[in-house]
Amino acid sequence: MAKTASTPGRRFMKLASMTASIATKTVSNSIKNLTADEEQKNASRSKLFQDIGVQIADTLGEMKGAVMKVGQIASQYKDIFPPEVARAIGKLQRQAPPMPFSDIKAQVEKELGKPILEIFSSFDETPFAAASIGQVHKATLPNGQQVVVKVQYPSVDEACESDLKQVRLALRLMGVLKIDRKLQDRLFNEIQESLDNELNYEIEAQNLAVARTFHQALDSKIIIPQVFENYSSRHILTLSLEEGDSIETASTWPQETRNELGRRLLRAMGQEIFFLKRFHCDPHPGNFAFRTDGTVIIYDFGGVKTLSNDTVHQFKLLIQAARAQNIAEIENQLSALESLAEKGKFPEALYKEWLEVLMRPLTAHYDFAENSAHHDGVELIKPSLKYWDVFKPSPETLMVNRTVSGHYWNLIHLKVNDNLNDIFEELIPPAA
DSSP: OOOOOOOOOHHHHHHHHHHHHHHHHHHHHHHHHOOOOOHHHHHHHHHHHHHHHHHEEEEEEEEHHHHHHHHHHHHGGGGGGGGHHHHHGGGSSSOOOOOOOOHHHHHHHHHHHOOOOOOSSOSSOOSSOOOOEEEEEEETTSSEEEEEEEEEOOTTTHHHHHHHHHHHHHHHHHTTOOSSSSHHHHHHHHHHHHHHHHHHOOHHHHHHHHHHHHHHHHHHTTTTTOOOOGGGOOSSEEEEEOOOOHHHHTTOOOOHHHHHHHHHHHHHHHHHIIIEEEEEEEGGGEEEEEESSOOOOOOSSSOEEEEEEEHHHHHHHHHHHHHHHOOHHHHHHHHHTTSSTTTTSHHHHHHHHHHHHHHHHHEEEEETOOOOHHHHHHHHHHGGGGGGBBOOTTTTTHHHHHHHHHHHHHHHHOOOOOEEEHHHHSSOOOOO
C-alpha cells in the first residue's frame, strides 16, 4: 500500500503542493489563451479541468482519512463543479485499501479500554469493507451475538478542518465553483458539518436509532441495524449483523419481487423526507441489501440531512405545482428554495417538456430498465443549455436532489417495471 501523508505537517505540504500546481496550470492556461478564439478557449478550458480534476482525485485518493472523505463529499455536490471535475472527483467513491490489523486492534483497545479479545469473543482480522475514514470487521459479542464493528482510522478527525480549507482553496484557485462567494460559504459550511457528523460515530448511532424506531413503526421489512452502545464510542460503532444480497443479485430475481423492493425503497425514502424530515442521503447501491421476501436493509447513517418544516412544505408545493403544470407557482417555489436565479427566463414550453420527463417515472406505468425519461432528458438538455444559468444549486435542495436521483438509478438497477403513482400520491397528496 502506498505510504500516506499521515502527520498534519506532511498532509498540509502535500495539499499545498497540489494547490500551487493547480494555480500555476490555471495561470498558464489563461496566458496561452490570450490570442485563442472561442472554440479553442473552450477546448483548452475543458482539458484544463480534466487535468486538474484528475490531479485532485489522485492526490486525495492517496491520503487516507478526512481529506479523502472531503473529496467524496465534494463529489456528492457535483452540481457545483464542471462535469470534467465532477467525474474525476467522483472516482473517490471507490473503496480505500485496508489499514493493517495491528492499527485497528490498537484503536479498538484504546477506545473501549480493554484487550480486544476481552471485549469480543471473536474479531475477524480481515475487514470485509474499507472506506475513507474507517473499515468494518465482523465480530462476535460474548453472548454469541454476531455483529459488525466500524473502526475509524486513528487521528482522522484531527486533520479534518485544514483538509477542507485546502480543498476549497484549490477549487477556488482553479475558478471552477459555479456559484458566488456567499453561496460557497453556505455550501462549504454544510460540507464541514456533514464531515464533522460522519467523523463522530456517536451521531451516527443516534441517526441509526431514530431511523430504526421510525421504520419499525411503519414497515417491518425495512431493516436498520441495531446499535450496541456498550461496544461503541465516538470512533467505534458496533452494530447487529444484518445480511442481504447486493442490488446486482436482486436484479436477477422475479419481476414481482423486484417491484416490491423498488416500491419499499421509494416509500422509505419519501417517508424520511416528507414525514420524519431527516433522511439517509447516501443512495450509493452499496448502502442497501435485499432479501427475496421483499426486505430492504439500509446501512451507513453517517450522512443524514435534516430538513426544516418550511423546506418540506416548499417541496410539497413545488411538486403539486408540477403536477398541475403551474409554471408561475413552480418558479415561486424554486425561488423560495433558492434554486432560481431569474424568473421567467426559461421558456414555458421547455418547462412543460421537462415536467413530462421528470414526472413520468412516478405518474405512469414505467419500465425503469428501458429508462425512457433519462434518454428523453438527455435530448432536452441541448435546447435547454443556453438557459442553464437561470437555475442555481441551493444548500436546501442539493442533498434531496442527489438522494432522489440516486434512488432513481437504484430502481433502474433493480429493473422495476410498475406504476408507482399510488406511492407518489401517498407521500405528497395532490392539492385539494
